[in-house]
Amino acid sequence: MNDSFPAFKRLPLELRRIIWKLCLPCRIAEEDIVYFLLDGNESRQACWTRRTTYLNAQPPVIAFVNSESRQVALEEGRRSKPNESTSLESIWVQPRRDVLHLNWMRLRYLYHGDIYVVPSPISLFLLRAETLRMQPSVIAEIIHSFSLKALLDDPESSDATDSPRSTRYGIHNTSDVSDIAGCTKLEGKCDDIQRRVKEVEHRLRVAQTRLNVTMAAVSLHIPKDAALRSGLFGLLGDAPVQMVDVGDHVALREFQTLFRQHALDKEPALQTLFDLFTSSRFGTAVETWKRQAEWCILLEMWRHAKTDLAPNPGSAWIPYLPDDNPFSMSQYVPNERHPWVKEARRKMPRLRPRIMKLYRKKLGYPSFARIGVLIGEAGNGTLTLAQIIEGPESAPSTILGLIAGAGARSIISKEDTLMEPSKARMALKGWRFGQVSAGF
Numbered sequence: 001m002n003d004s005f006p007a008f009k010r011l012p013l014e015l016r017r018i019i020w021k022l023c024l025p026c027r028i029a030e031e032d033i034v035y036f037l038l039d040g041n042e043s044r045q046a047c048w049t050r051r052t053t054y055l056n057a058q059p060p061v062i063a064f065v066n067s068e069s070r071q072v073a074l075e076e077g078r079r080s081k082p083n084e085s086t087s088l089e090s091i092w093v094q095p096r097r098d099v100l101h102l103n104w105m106r107l108r109y110l111y112h113g114d115i116y117v118v119p120s121p122i123s124l125f126l127l128r129a130e131t132l133r134m135q136p137s138v139i140a141e142i143i144h145s146f147s148l149k150a151l152l153d154d155p156e157s158s159d160a161t162d163s164p165r166s167t168r169y170g171i172h173n174t175s176d177v178s179d180i181a182g183c184t185k186l187e188g189k190c191d192d193i194q195r196r197v198k199e200v201e202h203r204l205r206v207a208q209t210r211l212n213v214t215m216a217a218v219s220l221h222i223p224k225d226a227a228l229r230s231g232l233f234g235l236l237g238d239a240p241v242q243m244v245d246v247g248d249h250v251a252l253r254e255f256q257t258l259f260r261q262h263a264l265d266k267e268p269a270l271q272t273l274f275d276l277f278t279s280s281r282f283g284t285a286v287e288t289w290k291r292q293a294e295w296c297i298l299l300e301m302w303r304h305a306k307t308d309l310a311p312n313p314g315s316a317w318i319p320y321l322p323d324d325n326p327f328s329m330s331q332y333v334p335n336e337r338h339p340w341v342k343e344a345r346r347k348m349p350r351l352r353p354r355i356m357k358l359y360r361k362k363l364g365y366p367s368f369a370r371i372g373v374l375i376g377e378a379g380n381g382t383l384t385l386a387q388i389i390e391g392p393e394s395a396p397s398t399i400l401g402l403i404a405g406a407g408a409r410s411i412i413s414k415e416d417t418l419m420e421p422s423k424a425r426m427a428l429k430g431w432r433f434g435q436v437s438a439g440f
Contacts, residue, residue: 017072021072023235024060024062024077025233025234027094027098027234027238028101028243029056029057029080029091029094029098029099029134030053031088031128032082032086032102033088034053034217035108037217037219038215052359057091058092058238059092060073060077060092060238061238062236077093078093078095080093080132082128086104095133095134096133099136099137099243100125100128100134101137102121102125102136102137102138102139105142107141120176122176123179125138126180135209136211136212138213139214140289140293142176142177143177143180143213143293143351144289144292144296145162146160146161146215151282151285152272156281158282158284158288159285160289161288163328164293164296166327166328177300178303178304180297180300181300209349209350211349211351211352213293213351213353213354214354216273216277217358218270218273218274220255220258220263220360221266221267221361222359222361232254232255232359240358241356242357242359243356244357245354246277246282246283252274252278252355290353295333298334298344298348316335316338316341318332318334
């Protein structure tokens with residue numbers, strides 16, 4: 001079988017650009033490192049994903065092919081610098097394609113003292129998502145706790161949450177839910193950044209923003225070739241973090257099939273997680289969590305709007321809430337006939353429960369190996385980087401054929417990549433240079 005496509009360079013520019021765009025991934029752009037595995041704590045497939053997070057923050061593969069493909073990558077993406085103490089220094093985002101995700105959880109400070117005095121990054125995160133015009137995504141725990149471990153421990157139970165309870169100061173005495181809830185009316189004095197944050201939160205609700213919420217995560221330890229052929233992690237395998245909607249059993253089974261074909265014998269217990277994700281009791285547990293999370297958000301919106309509801313703010317609840325003493329969802333529910341509740345329901349973020357999937361190769365990750373193949377394209381239609389430690393067969397044959405026949409007039413040097421030069425040199429370290437024909 002001949003995998004080369006020498007005619008690619010003779011295609012019209014418009015058609016070549018379309019092909020380059022088709023190579024761009026749709027990703028989950030993580031701002032920070034995963035500190036909790038979201039797999040049930042003591043479930044069967046714990047895997048820290050720090051390296052995957054760093055790789056996921058890099059530009060897509062086609063950014064390193066030639067000037068033509070690089071231009072397409074620059075048109076669709078850019079570097080973002082969150083500037084939070086917990087975030088990565090910078091990440092690559094594609095606003096029209098990616099979801100902006102925050103792994104931050106207050107529980108990460110559990111061993112450092114009082115977890116409730118730590119300032120929440122949620123407001124500024126939502127501000128960045130709005131500025132970039134990207135869908136935001138957070139961890140379920142930020143809004144209300146969800147115990148995957150409880151579902152794993154009891155195969156007959158669909159109980160993964162406790163009924164949320166208000167304190168005198170709010171949900172769990174934190175500002176996280178309040179930041180998501182925002183406010184329906186700007187009041188009081190505040191500095192410019194606070195005013196901008198409140199205005200953004202207001203626009204998010206008015207626009208009925210969909211807030212992606214990660215309920216659980218799975219790491220798939222599979223061969224790189226299998227991940228590439230599946231197309232589940234991007235056409236070129238440069239989207240190692242993906243999400244699937246809870247209840248989307250078709251998509252879930254695609255990942256499950258990939259796991260069964262390539263990792264079942266080494267991690268048989270992981271099958272338990274997949275069985276759980278496609279079960280009715282998991283769907284029931286998530287729906288219960290969603291109702292409780294919406295109650296938490298509505299409660300914080302009500303706290304912000306109490307002055308507008310005077311003299312009877314308690315009329316927004318059933319039964320009538322006489323004062324703001326601590327209470328739980330089992331005691332008071334929103335009065336769905338109340339005008340304010342109807343308007344609040346319309347404005348509050350639409351929660352979208354999802355399951356995170358992370359591709360983890362057994363020994364590293366193949367993106368930089370493929371970058372090594374692609375970055376070496378020369379103007380005469382040959383590849384100047386032939387012998388790679390892992391072998392050129394790691395890239396999909398069809399894409400290699402397109403790239404090998406492209407014959408671009410200019411290439412990107414190691415120092416001219418879209419990542420920092422020092423990181424680029426490290427990424428290329430260890431590869432042996434040579435030459436092969438364009439039909440490689």
